[in-house]
Amino acid sequence: MNRFILPVLIIVAVVAVGSAGFLTYSHFSTGSTSEEIPPVFAHLAQIGVVGAPPVIVILDTPLPKVPETLMAYRIVTPNVDDEYAAEIAKTLRFDGDLIPLRGFPGEKREVYTYVKGAQRLEISMDGNILLVLEEIPSKVLQIPSEQECISLAAKWLEEHNAYPENIYSVDTRPYLTRDGKPLVIVVNFKTMVGDYGSSNGLSLVVGDGGEVYRVFISLPRSVPYAKVRLKSPEQALDVLRRYLADPNPIPPGQNECILSMRAFTTLTIKQVTLEYFPGGGYLQPTYVFKGDAYDEKVPGATEMFIARVDGVDRGE
Amino acid sequence: MKKLRYVLPVVMSLIIVFATVVVGVGSAYAWDELVCLASDFGDAFWTDAQGFANTIDAYPGWNNFQTSHDPQATWWKEESSGGIDNQKADYTELSLIQAHGPAVNVIGSGTDAGQAPPSTVRLGYTSPDNFGYSIWSFIIECERFKDAWYQSYFQCLTGTHMLLGFKSTATILSPDLRELANRLTGTGGYAKQLVKWAYFDTYVCADGDHNNNQARIIAENDSVASNDYIDSFDTQTPVDSTKVVYTCYLGG
Numbered sequence: 001m002n003r004f005i006l007p008v009l010i011i012v013a014v015v016a017v018g019s020a021g022f023l024t025y026s027h028f029s030t031g032s033t034s035e036e037i038p039p040v041f042a043h044l045a046q047i048g049v050v051g052a053p054p055v056i057v058i059l060d061t062p063l064p065k066v067p068e069t070l071m072a073y074r075i076v077t078p079n080v081d082d083e084y085a086a087e088i089a090k091t092l093r094f095d096g097d098l099i100p101l102r103g104f105p106g107e108k109r110e111v112y113t114y115v116k117g118a119q120r121l122e123i124s125m126d127g128n129i130l131l132v133l134e135e136i137p138s139k140v141l142q143i144p145s146e147q148e149c150i151s152l153a154a155k156w157l158e159e160h161n162a163y164p165e166n167i168y169s170v171d172t173r174p175y176l177t178r179d180g181k182p183l184v185i186v187v188n189f190k191t192m193v194g195d196y197g198s199s200n201g202l203s204l205v206v207g208d209g210g211e212v213y214r215v216f217i218s219l220p221r222s223v224p225y226a227k228v229r230l231k232s233p234e235q236a237l238d239v240l241r242r243y244l245a246d247p248n249p250i251p252p253g254q255n256e257c258i259l260s261m262r263a264f265t266t267l268t269i270k271q272v273t274l275e276y277f278p279g280g281g282y283l284q285p286t287y288v289f290k291g292d293a294y295d296e297k298v299p300g301a302t303e304m305f306i307a308r309v310d311g312v313d314r315g316e
Numbered sequence: 317m318k319k320l321r322y323v324l325p326v327v328m329s330l331i332i333v334f335a336t337v338v339v340g341v342g343s344a345y346a347w348d349e350l351v352c353l354a355s356d357f358g359d360a361f362w363t364d365a366q367g368f369a370n371t372i373d374a375y376p377g378w379n380n381f382q383t384s385h386d387p388q389a390t391w392w393k394e395e396s397s398g399g400i401d402n403q404k405a406d407y408t409e410l411s412l413i414q415a416h417g418p419a420v421n422v423i424g425s426g427t428d429a430g431q432a433p434p435s436t437v438r439l440g441y442t443s444p445d446n447f448g449y450s451i452w453s454f455i456i457e458c459e460r461f462k463d464a465w466y467q468s469y470f471q472c473l474t475g476t477h478m479l480l481g482f483k484s485t486a487t488i489l490s491p492d493l494r495e496l497a498n499r500l501t502g503t504g505g506y507a508k509q510l511v512k513w514a515y516f517d518t519y520v521c522a523d524g525d526h527n528n529n530q531a532r533i534i535a536e537n538d539s540v541a542s543n544d545y546i547d548s549f550d551t552q553t554p555v556d557s558t559k560v561v562y563t564c565y566l567g568g
Contacts, residue, residue, distance in 0.1 A: 047414070047417070047458045047486045048458055049459060050418050050419060050424075099505055099506065110495065110498055138541065171568070173567050174563075176563070177561075178562055203566060203568070216521065218522040258528075260528050
Protein backbone atom coordinates (compact mmCIF):
# COMPACT_ATOMS: atom_id res chain seq x y z
CA MET A 1 0.00 0.00 0.00
CA ASN A 2 1.01 3.57 -0.47
CA ARG A 3 3.78 2.78 -2.88
CA PHE A 4 2.79 5.43 -5.31
CA ILE A 5 3.39 8.75 -3.69
CA LEU A 6 5.66 9.76 -6.52
CA PRO A 7 2.88 9.33 -9.09
CA VAL A 8 0.69 11.41 -6.84
CA LEU A 9 3.27 14.13 -6.84
CA ILE A 10 3.51 13.82 -10.58
CA ILE A 11 -0.24 14.33 -10.88
CA VAL A 12 0.07 17.46 -8.81
CA ALA A 13 3.00 18.56 -10.92
CA VAL A 14 1.08 18.05 -14.14
CA VAL A 15 -1.64 20.31 -12.84
CA ALA A 16 0.98 22.84 -11.93
CA VAL A 17 2.79 22.70 -15.23
CA GLY A 18 -0.49 22.91 -17.06
CA SER A 19 -1.11 26.23 -15.42
CA ALA A 20 2.43 27.42 -15.43
CA GLY A 21 2.60 28.75 -18.93
CA PHE A 22 -0.44 30.92 -18.54
CA LEU A 23 0.54 32.18 -15.13
CA THR A 24 4.10 32.93 -16.15
CA TYR A 25 3.05 34.58 -19.37
CA SER A 26 0.37 36.64 -17.70
CA HIS A 27 2.85 37.90 -15.17
CA PHE A 28 5.78 38.72 -17.35
CA SER A 29 3.52 40.35 -19.88
CA THR A 30 2.37 42.85 -17.30
CA GLY A 31 5.49 43.19 -15.19
CA SER A 32 5.60 42.96 -11.44
CA THR A 33 7.24 44.52 -8.43
CA SER A 34 7.75 43.51 -4.85
CA GLU A 35 4.82 45.68 -3.86
CA GLU A 36 2.40 43.64 -5.95
CA ILE A 37 2.99 40.42 -4.05
CA PRO A 38 0.93 40.25 -0.86
CA PRO A 39 2.86 40.34 2.42
CA VAL A 40 3.95 36.82 3.22
CA PHE A 41 2.31 36.68 6.67
CA ALA A 42 -0.90 38.56 5.82
CA HIS A 43 -2.98 35.38 6.00
CA LEU A 44 -2.07 34.48 9.56
CA ALA A 45 -2.03 35.89 13.04
CA GLN A 46 0.11 35.44 16.07
CA ILE A 47 -2.00 35.96 19.11
CA GLY A 48 0.93 37.25 21.06
CA VAL A 49 1.35 38.22 24.66
CA VAL A 50 0.76 41.48 26.42
CA GLY A 51 3.43 43.19 28.47
CA ALA A 52 6.32 41.03 27.28
CA PRO A 53 9.75 42.05 28.59
CA PRO A 54 12.35 43.53 26.23
CA VAL A 55 14.80 40.96 24.92
CA ILE A 56 18.57 41.35 24.76
CA VAL A 57 19.63 40.02 21.35
CA ILE A 58 23.09 38.53 20.92
CA LEU A 59 24.21 37.66 17.40
CA ASP A 60 26.50 34.65 17.65
CA THR A 61 26.78 33.79 13.97
CA PRO A 62 27.71 35.65 10.79
CA LEU A 63 24.86 37.00 8.74
CA PRO A 64 24.44 35.33 5.35
CA LYS A 65 25.40 36.96 2.10
CA VAL A 66 22.35 37.33 -0.10
CA PRO A 67 21.65 38.82 -3.53
CA GLU A 68 19.77 42.08 -3.97
CA THR A 69 16.88 40.34 -5.68
CA LEU A 70 15.48 36.85 -5.65
CA MET A 71 12.78 35.03 -7.56
CA ALA A 72 9.36 34.69 -5.97
CA TYR A 73 7.33 31.71 -7.10
CA ARG A 74 3.62 31.61 -7.65
CA ILE A 75 1.94 28.64 -6.00
CA VAL A 76 -0.26 26.61 -8.30
CA THR A 77 -2.96 25.15 -6.10
CA PRO A 78 -4.56 22.02 -7.49
CA ASN A 79 -8.31 21.99 -8.00
CA VAL A 80 -9.12 19.50 -5.27
CA ASP A 81 -12.52 18.06 -6.09
CA ASP A 82 -14.19 14.66 -5.99
CA GLU A 83 -12.32 13.47 -9.03
CA TYR A 84 -8.93 14.75 -7.91
CA ALA A 85 -9.26 13.31 -4.41
CA ALA A 86 -10.41 9.96 -5.73
CA GLU A 87 -7.45 9.87 -8.08
CA ILE A 88 -5.04 10.61 -5.23
CA ALA A 89 -6.60 7.91 -3.05
CA LYS A 90 -6.54 5.46 -5.93
CA THR A 91 -2.94 6.22 -6.75
CA LEU A 92 -2.00 5.78 -3.12
CA ARG A 93 -4.02 2.55 -3.14
CA PHE A 94 -5.82 3.79 -0.08
CA ASP A 95 -9.08 1.93 -0.48
CA GLY A 96 -10.87 3.49 2.47
CA ASP A 97 -14.27 5.08 2.56
CA LEU A 98 -14.74 8.75 1.82
CA ILE A 99 -16.21 10.65 4.77
CA PRO A 100 -19.49 12.13 3.52
CA LEU A 101 -20.95 15.46 4.51
CA ARG A 102 -23.49 15.15 7.31
CA GLY A 103 -25.99 17.59 5.90
CA PHE A 104 -25.73 20.12 8.70
CA PRO A 105 -26.89 23.67 7.94
CA GLY A 106 -24.16 25.57 6.15
CA GLU A 107 -21.86 22.58 5.99
CA LYS A 108 -19.52 22.44 3.02
CA ARG A 109 -16.61 20.21 2.22
CA GLU A 110 -13.38 21.47 3.74
CA VAL A 111 -11.28 18.35 3.20
CA TYR A 112 -11.40 14.94 1.56
CA THR A 113 -10.93 12.24 4.16
CA TYR A 114 -10.76 8.52 3.48
CA VAL A 115 -10.75 6.11 6.40
CA LYS A 116 -10.00 2.45 6.74
CA GLY A 117 -10.01 1.25 10.31
CA ALA A 118 -7.56 3.43 12.21
CA GLN A 119 -5.91 4.55 8.99
CA ARG A 120 -6.80 7.89 7.52
CA LEU A 121 -5.95 9.83 4.41
CA GLU A 122 -6.66 13.57 4.44
CA ILE A 123 -6.36 15.66 1.30
CA SER A 124 -6.66 19.35 2.08
CA MET A 125 -8.02 21.85 -0.38
CA ASP A 126 -4.54 23.37 -0.69
CA GLY A 127 -3.20 19.99 -1.78
CA ASN A 128 -1.43 19.09 1.46
CA ILE A 129 -1.74 15.46 2.48
CA LEU A 130 -1.78 13.72 5.84
CA LEU A 131 -1.54 9.96 5.91
CA VAL A 132 -2.20 8.32 9.27
CA LEU A 133 -1.00 4.72 9.21
CA GLU A 134 -0.98 3.75 12.87
CA GLU A 135 -2.32 5.09 16.14
CA ILE A 136 0.43 6.61 18.20
CA PRO A 137 0.79 4.76 21.50
CA SER A 138 0.20 6.67 24.70
CA LYS A 139 2.96 4.84 26.53
CA VAL A 140 6.65 5.36 26.14
CA LEU A 141 8.10 2.44 24.19
CA GLN A 142 11.41 1.76 22.49
CA ILE A 143 12.39 4.76 20.40
CA PRO A 144 15.00 4.23 17.68
CA SER A 145 18.07 6.45 17.72
CA GLU A 146 18.02 9.70 15.75
CA GLN A 147 20.07 8.20 12.93
CA GLU A 148 17.88 5.11 12.90
CA CYS A 149 14.80 7.29 12.62
CA ILE A 150 16.28 9.12 9.64
CA SER A 151 17.22 5.83 8.01
CA LEU A 152 13.78 4.36 8.64
CA ALA A 153 12.05 7.41 7.22
CA ALA A 154 14.33 7.51 4.20
CA LYS A 155 13.77 3.81 3.62
CA TRP A 156 10.01 4.29 3.74
CA LEU A 157 10.22 7.09 1.21
CA GLU A 158 12.47 5.07 -1.08
CA GLU A 159 10.14 2.10 -0.87
CA HIS A 160 7.31 4.35 -1.93
CA ASN A 161 9.26 6.09 -4.67
CA ALA A 162 8.87 9.33 -2.81
CA TYR A 163 12.38 10.20 -1.70
CA PRO A 164 12.85 13.82 -2.79
CA GLU A 165 15.96 14.55 -4.81
CA ASN A 166 16.16 18.21 -3.87
CA ILE A 167 16.57 17.85 -0.12
CA TYR A 168 17.69 20.98 1.68
CA SER A 169 17.82 19.69 5.22
CA VAL A 170 16.90 16.72 7.37
CA ASP A 171 16.20 17.07 11.06
CA THR A 172 14.49 15.16 13.81
CA ARG A 173 12.70 16.03 17.00
CA PRO A 174 10.05 14.54 19.26
CA TYR A 175 6.66 14.86 17.58
CA LEU A 176 4.59 13.82 20.56
CA THR A 177 5.83 13.69 24.13
CA ARG A 178 4.13 12.41 27.24
CA ASP A 179 5.37 14.02 30.42
CA GLY A 180 8.41 15.18 28.51
CA LYS A 181 9.35 11.75 27.17
CA PRO A 182 9.15 11.16 23.42
CA LEU A 183 6.50 8.75 22.22
CA VAL A 184 7.41 9.15 18.56
CA ILE A 185 9.96 11.08 16.51
CA VAL A 186 9.33 13.21 13.44
CA VAL A 187 11.86 13.30 10.63
CA ASN A 188 11.52 16.46 8.54
CA PHE A 189 12.82 16.44 4.97
CA LYS A 190 12.84 20.03 3.72
CA THR A 191 13.22 20.68 0.03
CA MET A 192 14.91 23.29 -2.14
CA VAL A 193 13.21 26.01 -4.13
CA GLY A 194 15.64 27.45 -6.64
CA ASP A 195 18.94 27.80 -4.84
CA TYR A 196 17.46 28.09 -1.36
CA GLY A 197 15.71 25.92 1.13
CA SER A 198 12.00 26.09 1.85
CA SER A 199 9.68 25.35 4.72
CA ASN A 200 7.98 22.72 2.57
CA GLY A 201 8.73 19.05 2.43
CA LEU A 202 7.83 15.68 3.85
CA SER A 203 7.61 14.77 7.50
CA LEU A 204 7.45 11.20 8.74
CA VAL A 205 6.56 10.24 12.28
CA VAL A 206 8.54 7.20 13.36
CA GLY A 207 8.40 5.22 16.56
CA ASP A 208 8.55 1.92 18.33
CA GLY A 209 9.79 -0.97 16.25
CA GLY A 210 10.56 1.26 13.32
CA GLU A 211 6.90 1.84 12.58
CA VAL A 212 5.96 4.81 10.43
CA TYR A 213 2.90 6.29 12.08
CA ARG A 214 2.21 9.38 10.05
CA VAL A 215 3.30 11.02 6.81
CA PHE A 216 2.83 14.72 6.08
CA ILE A 217 3.26 15.82 2.48
CA SER A 218 3.47 19.54 1.82
CA LEU A 219 5.06 20.13 -1.55
CA PRO A 220 3.19 22.94 -3.26
CA ARG A 221 3.86 23.23 -6.96
CA SER A 222 5.10 26.61 -8.04
CA VAL A 223 6.28 28.54 -11.06
CA PRO A 224 8.71 31.45 -11.26
CA TYR A 225 6.79 34.68 -10.99
CA ALA A 226 9.00 37.71 -10.51
CA LYS A 227 12.20 38.82 -8.91
CA VAL A 228 11.64 40.68 -5.68
CA ARG A 229 13.94 43.04 -3.84
CA LEU A 230 15.36 41.53 -0.67
CA LYS A 231 15.80 43.13 2.69
CA SER A 232 19.41 42.91 3.76
CA PRO A 233 20.12 40.51 6.62
CA GLU A 234 20.83 43.57 8.79
CA GLN A 235 17.39 45.00 8.00
CA ALA A 236 15.78 41.69 8.83
CA LEU A 237 17.66 41.55 12.12
CA ASP A 238 16.41 45.05 12.90
CA VAL A 239 12.85 43.86 12.32
CA LEU A 240 13.41 40.98 14.72
CA ARG A 241 14.92 43.31 17.32
CA ARG A 242 11.93 45.63 16.99
CA TYR A 243 9.48 42.78 17.56
CA LEU A 244 11.45 41.61 20.58
CA ALA A 245 11.42 45.11 22.04
CA ASP A 246 7.71 45.74 21.62
CA PRO A 247 5.77 44.63 24.69
CA ASN A 248 2.54 44.17 22.78
CA PRO A 249 1.42 41.88 19.97
CA ILE A 250 0.90 42.94 16.38
CA PRO A 251 -2.67 43.05 15.03
CA PRO A 252 -3.69 40.12 12.81
CA GLY A 253 -2.57 40.39 9.20
CA GLN A 254 0.14 42.98 9.90
CA ASN A 255 2.96 40.68 10.91
CA GLU A 256 6.35 41.24 9.38
CA CYS A 257 7.82 38.66 11.71
CA ILE A 258 6.54 35.56 13.49
CA LEU A 259 8.11 34.21 16.65
CA SER A 260 8.05 30.84 18.35
CA MET A 261 8.10 32.50 21.76
CA ARG A 262 8.09 35.98 23.20
CA ALA A 263 8.02 35.81 26.99
CA PHE A 264 11.76 35.63 27.70
CA THR A 265 14.66 38.02 28.21
CA THR A 266 17.79 37.01 26.24
CA LEU A 267 18.19 35.60 22.75
CA THR A 268 21.43 34.20 21.37
CA ILE A 269 21.10 33.81 17.61
CA LYS A 270 22.99 30.75 16.38
CA GLN A 271 21.89 30.54 12.78
CA VAL A 272 20.48 32.86 10.13
CA THR A 273 19.30 31.53 6.78
CA LEU A 274 17.21 32.63 3.84
CA GLU A 275 14.32 30.28 3.20
CA TYR A 276 11.17 30.26 1.09
CA PHE A 277 7.83 30.30 2.86
CA PRO A 278 4.31 30.03 1.40
CA GLY A 279 2.13 33.08 1.87
CA GLY A 280 -0.25 35.19 -0.15
CA GLY A 281 -0.29 32.59 -2.92
CA TYR A 282 3.47 32.77 -3.45
CA LEU A 283 6.64 31.16 -2.18
CA GLN A 284 8.44 34.18 -0.82
CA PRO A 285 11.89 34.59 0.71
CA THR A 286 12.04 34.89 4.47
CA TYR A 287 14.89 35.13 6.94
CA VAL A 288 14.94 32.39 9.54
CA PHE A 289 16.63 33.13 12.87
CA LYS A 290 17.32 30.19 15.15
CA GLY A 291 18.88 30.31 18.56
CA ASP A 292 18.58 29.89 22.29
CA ALA A 293 16.07 31.80 24.38
CA TYR A 294 16.75 32.41 28.03
CA ASP A 295 14.36 33.82 30.59
CA GLU A 296 15.99 35.43 33.60
CA LYS A 297 12.90 34.52 35.61
CA VAL A 298 13.64 30.86 35.03
CA PRO A 299 17.33 30.47 35.81
CA GLY A 300 19.06 27.62 34.06
CA ALA A 301 16.37 27.01 31.49
CA THR A 302 17.14 27.61 27.83
CA GLU A 303 14.66 26.93 25.08
CA MET A 304 15.00 26.67 21.34
CA PHE A 305 13.86 29.80 19.53
CA ILE A 306 12.89 30.33 15.92
CA ALA A 307 11.69 33.46 14.16
CA ARG A 308 10.83 34.11 10.57
CA VAL A 309 11.10 37.62 9.10
CA ASP A 310 9.56 38.71 5.79
CA GLY A 311 12.55 38.86 3.44
CA VAL A 312 10.98 41.04 0.79
CA ASP A 313 11.78 44.73 0.73
CA ARG A 314 8.34 46.18 0.12
CA GLY A 315 9.53 49.75 -0.10
CA GLU A 316 7.90 50.84 3.14
CA MET B 317 -1.85 54.51 17.81
CA LYS B 318 0.11 53.66 20.93
CA LYS B 319 -3.04 53.87 23.00
CA LEU B 320 -4.79 51.66 20.53
CA ARG B 321 -2.09 49.06 20.94
CA TYR B 322 -2.87 48.84 24.61
CA VAL B 323 -6.58 48.56 24.01
CA LEU B 324 -6.27 45.94 21.29
CA PRO B 325 -5.28 43.10 23.57
CA VAL B 326 -8.58 43.54 25.33
CA VAL B 327 -10.72 44.24 22.33
CA MET B 328 -9.17 41.60 20.14
CA SER B 329 -9.92 38.60 22.23
CA LEU B 330 -12.15 35.62 21.86
CA ILE B 331 -13.95 33.59 24.39
CA ILE B 332 -16.27 30.79 23.64
CA VAL B 333 -17.88 28.61 26.19
CA PHE B 334 -20.18 25.73 25.57
CA ALA B 335 -22.25 23.43 27.64
CA THR B 336 -24.09 20.41 26.51
CA VAL B 337 -26.82 17.94 27.00
CA VAL B 338 -24.73 14.84 26.86
CA VAL B 339 -26.31 12.21 24.71
CA GLY B 340 -25.90 8.55 25.36
CA VAL B 341 -23.21 8.68 27.99
CA GLY B 342 -25.32 8.71 31.10
CA SER B 343 -24.41 12.20 32.10
CA ALA B 344 -25.20 13.19 35.63
CA TYR B 345 -25.48 16.74 34.44
CA ALA B 346 -27.97 17.30 31.69
CA TRP B 347 -28.29 20.82 30.47
CA ASP B 348 -30.70 22.38 28.09
CA GLU B 349 -28.50 25.31 27.36
CA LEU B 350 -24.97 25.98 26.37
CA VAL B 351 -22.52 28.78 26.52
CA CYS B 352 -20.63 30.33 23.69
CA LEU B 353 -18.64 33.41 24.53
CA ALA B 354 -16.51 35.13 21.96
CA SER B 355 -14.82 38.42 21.39
CA ASP B 356 -13.37 40.29 18.47
CA PHE B 357 -9.95 39.19 17.30
CA GLY B 358 -10.30 40.84 13.93
CA ASP B 359 -13.23 40.31 11.62
CA ALA B 360 -12.02 37.09 10.07
CA PHE B 361 -11.28 35.56 13.44
CA TRP B 362 -14.63 36.60 14.85
CA THR B 363 -16.29 34.97 11.87
CA ASP B 364 -14.26 31.89 12.63
CA ALA B 365 -15.40 31.88 16.25
CA GLN B 366 -19.00 32.14 15.14
CA GLY B 367 -18.41 29.26 12.78
CA PHE B 368 -17.04 27.20 15.63
CA ALA B 369 -20.10 28.02 17.71
CA ASN B 370 -22.50 27.21 14.89
CA THR B 371 -20.89 23.87 14.13
CA ILE B 372 -20.91 22.70 17.74
CA ASP B 373 -24.44 24.07 18.18
CA ALA B 374 -25.66 22.00 15.24
CA TYR B 375 -24.22 18.80 16.64
CA PRO B 376 -26.77 16.55 18.36
CA GLY B 377 -26.96 17.19 22.08
CA TRP B 378 -25.07 20.45 22.01
CA ASN B 379 -26.42 23.94 22.24
CA ASN B 380 -24.76 27.28 22.03
CA PHE B 381 -25.15 29.08 25.33
CA GLN B 382 -23.27 32.34 24.98
CA THR B 383 -20.78 34.25 22.90
CA SER B 384 -19.08 37.48 23.84
CA HIS B 385 -16.70 40.09 22.52
CA ASP B 386 -15.75 40.98 26.03
CA PRO B 387 -14.00 38.07 27.66
CA GLN B 388 -13.35 38.30 31.35
CA ALA B 389 -10.78 36.21 33.16
CA THR B 390 -13.22 36.02 36.04
CA TRP B 391 -15.17 33.49 34.00
CA TRP B 392 -12.44 30.98 34.80
CA LYS B 393 -11.97 32.05 38.41
CA GLU B 394 -13.50 30.13 41.26
CA GLU B 395 -16.27 32.12 42.89
CA SER B 396 -14.46 32.09 46.20
CA SER B 397 -11.59 33.87 44.44
CA GLY B 398 -13.85 36.54 43.09
CA GLY B 399 -14.77 34.84 39.88
CA ILE B 400 -18.01 33.79 38.24
CA ASP B 401 -16.99 30.43 36.82
CA ASN B 402 -20.20 28.86 38.06
CA GLN B 403 -21.99 30.83 35.41
CA LYS B 404 -19.39 30.44 32.69
CA ALA B 405 -16.44 28.07 32.19
CA ASP B 406 -17.49 25.70 34.96
CA TYR B 407 -21.14 25.86 34.06
CA THR B 408 -20.38 24.39 30.67
CA GLU B 409 -18.73 21.25 29.45
CA LEU B 410 -16.76 22.85 26.65
CA SER B 411 -15.23 26.27 26.95
CA LEU B 412 -12.83 28.09 24.72
CA ILE B 413 -10.94 31.32 25.07
CA GLN B 414 -8.88 32.75 22.21
CA ALA B 415 -7.15 35.82 23.47
CA HIS B 416 -3.98 37.76 23.98
CA GLY B 417 -2.56 36.52 27.21
CA PRO B 418 -0.43 38.53 29.56
CA ALA B 419 3.22 37.53 29.58
CA VAL B 420 2.81 36.16 33.06
CA ASN B 421 1.36 32.98 34.50
CA VAL B 422 -2.37 33.62 34.25
CA ILE B 423 -5.36 32.83 32.11
CA GLY B 424 -6.27 36.21 30.76
CA SER B 425 -7.60 38.28 27.97
CA GLY B 426 -5.61 41.45 28.30
CA THR B 427 -4.87 43.64 31.22
CA ASP B 428 -8.22 45.40 31.34
CA ALA B 429 -10.20 42.17 31.36
CA GLY B 430 -8.53 40.83 34.44
CA GLN B 431 -6.35 37.87 35.03
CA ALA B 432 -6.92 34.44 36.52
CA PRO B 433 -3.81 32.93 38.11
CA PRO B 434 -3.96 29.14 38.17
CA SER B 435 -4.23 29.24 41.93
CA THR B 436 -7.70 30.77 41.48
CA VAL B 437 -8.96 28.37 38.81
CA ARG B 438 -10.70 25.10 39.67
CA LEU B 439 -12.68 23.38 36.95
CA GLY B 440 -14.81 20.27 37.27
CA TYR B 441 -17.10 18.36 39.58
CA THR B 442 -14.67 18.26 42.51
CA SER B 443 -14.23 22.02 42.64
CA PRO B 444 -13.97 23.29 46.21
CA ASP B 445 -17.43 24.80 45.90
CA ASN B 446 -18.86 21.46 44.78
CA PHE B 447 -19.93 22.96 41.52
CA GLY B 448 -18.51 22.23 38.13
CA TYR B 449 -19.37 20.57 34.86
CA SER B 450 -16.31 21.45 32.84
CA ILE B 451 -14.94 18.64 30.69
CA TRP B 452 -12.66 20.46 28.26
CA SER B 453 -11.32 23.99 28.26
CA PHE B 454 -9.49 25.23 25.18
CA ILE B 455 -7.12 28.07 26.01
CA ILE B 456 -5.85 29.51 22.75
CA GLU B 457 -3.31 31.90 24.20
CA CYS B 458 0.40 32.19 23.50
CA GLU B 459 2.76 30.42 25.87
CA ARG B 460 0.04 29.75 28.42
CA PHE B 461 1.54 26.35 29.14
CA LYS B 462 5.21 27.18 28.67
CA ASP B 463 7.78 25.03 30.42
CA ALA B 464 8.39 27.56 33.16
CA TRP B 465 4.92 27.29 34.63
CA TYR B 466 2.64 24.68 33.01
CA GLN B 467 2.77 22.48 36.08
CA SER B 468 1.02 25.17 38.09
CA TYR B 469 -2.10 24.41 36.03
CA PHE B 470 -2.30 20.87 37.38
CA GLN B 471 -4.26 22.19 40.34
CA CYS B 472 -6.94 23.54 37.97
CA LEU B 473 -8.03 20.05 36.98
CA THR B 474 -10.61 19.18 39.61
CA GLY B 475 -12.79 17.03 37.40
CA THR B 476 -12.28 18.71 34.08
CA HIS B 477 -10.65 16.27 31.70
CA MET B 478 -8.28 18.40 29.70
CA LEU B 479 -6.89 21.89 29.37
CA LEU B 480 -5.76 22.39 25.80
CA GLY B 481 -3.30 25.20 25.07
CA PHE B 482 0.15 26.11 23.81
CA LYS B 483 3.70 25.82 25.06
CA SER B 484 4.84 28.22 22.31
CA THR B 485 3.29 31.25 20.73
CA ALA B 486 0.16 30.39 18.79
CA THR B 487 0.24 31.02 15.06
CA ILE B 488 -3.32 30.78 13.84
CA LEU B 489 -5.30 31.11 10.64
CA SER B 490 -8.81 32.44 10.45
CA PRO B 491 -10.36 29.03 9.59
CA ASP B 492 -8.67 27.19 12.48
CA LEU B 493 -11.56 27.23 14.93
CA ARG B 494 -13.97 25.96 12.29
CA GLU B 495 -11.52 23.21 11.44
CA LEU B 496 -11.30 22.30 15.11
CA ALA B 497 -15.10 22.15 15.33
CA ASN B 498 -15.25 20.03 12.18
CA ARG B 499 -12.67 17.60 13.52
CA LEU B 500 -14.51 17.36 16.83
CA THR B 501 -17.86 16.68 15.18
CA GLY B 502 -16.86 14.84 12.02
CA THR B 503 -18.30 17.48 9.73
CA GLY B 504 -17.03 19.30 6.68
CA GLY B 505 -15.57 16.06 5.38
CA TYR B 506 -13.39 15.42 8.41
CA ALA B 507 -13.45 12.17 10.34
CA LYS B 508 -14.67 12.61 13.90
CA GLN B 509 -11.55 12.53 16.05
CA LEU B 510 -10.64 12.20 19.67
CA VAL B 511 -10.68 15.59 21.34
CA LYS B 512 -6.92 15.28 21.80
CA TRP B 513 -6.18 14.63 18.15
CA ALA B 514 -8.76 17.08 16.86
CA TYR B 515 -6.84 19.74 18.74
CA PHE B 516 -3.34 18.62 17.78
CA ASP B 517 -4.19 18.04 14.12
CA THR B 518 -5.73 21.50 13.86
CA TYR B 519 -2.87 23.45 15.34
CA VAL B 520 0.18 21.33 14.49
CA CYS B 521 0.52 20.45 10.82
CA ALA B 522 2.95 20.69 7.93
CA ASP B 523 1.44 23.59 6.02
CA GLY B 524 4.21 26.03 6.94
CA ASP B 525 1.96 28.17 9.11
CA HIS B 526 1.46 25.65 11.90
CA ASN B 527 4.81 23.85 11.79
CA ASN B 528 6.28 25.69 14.73
CA ASN B 529 3.29 25.64 17.02
CA GLN B 530 3.95 23.60 20.12
CA ALA B 531 0.52 22.57 21.33
CA ARG B 532 0.22 21.18 24.83
CA ILE B 533 -2.56 19.31 26.63
CA ILE B 534 -2.77 18.83 30.37
CA ALA B 535 -5.01 15.83 31.00
CA GLU B 536 -6.39 14.30 34.16
CA ASN B 537 -5.23 10.86 32.99
CA ASP B 538 -4.46 8.75 29.94
CA SER B 539 -7.98 7.42 29.81
CA VAL B 540 -9.60 10.75 29.04
CA ALA B 541 -6.89 11.67 26.55
CA SER B 542 -7.28 8.35 24.77
CA ASN B 543 -11.04 8.03 24.84
CA ASP B 544 -12.80 11.39 24.91
CA TYR B 545 -14.97 12.25 21.94
CA ILE B 546 -17.37 15.13 21.85
CA ASP B 547 -20.27 12.71 22.28
CA SER B 548 -18.60 10.12 24.45
CA PHE B 549 -16.94 10.85 27.77
CA ASP B 550 -17.19 10.06 31.44
CA THR B 551 -18.58 13.07 33.28
CA GLN B 552 -16.94 12.07 36.55
CA THR B 553 -13.50 10.78 35.80
CA PRO B 554 -11.48 10.01 38.93
CA VAL B 555 -9.40 12.94 40.12
CA ASP B 556 -6.00 12.70 41.75
CA SER B 557 -2.85 14.80 42.02
CA THR B 558 -1.16 13.14 39.05
CA LYS B 559 -1.75 14.66 35.64
CA VAL B 560 -0.57 13.73 32.16
CA VAL B 561 1.01 16.25 29.78
CA TYR B 562 1.14 15.77 26.02
CA THR B 563 3.10 18.12 23.77
CA CYS B 564 2.91 18.01 19.98
CA TYR B 565 5.42 19.74 17.71
CA LEU B 566 6.43 19.27 14.11
CA GLY B 567 9.07 21.94 13.59
CA GLY B 568 10.74 23.14 10.46
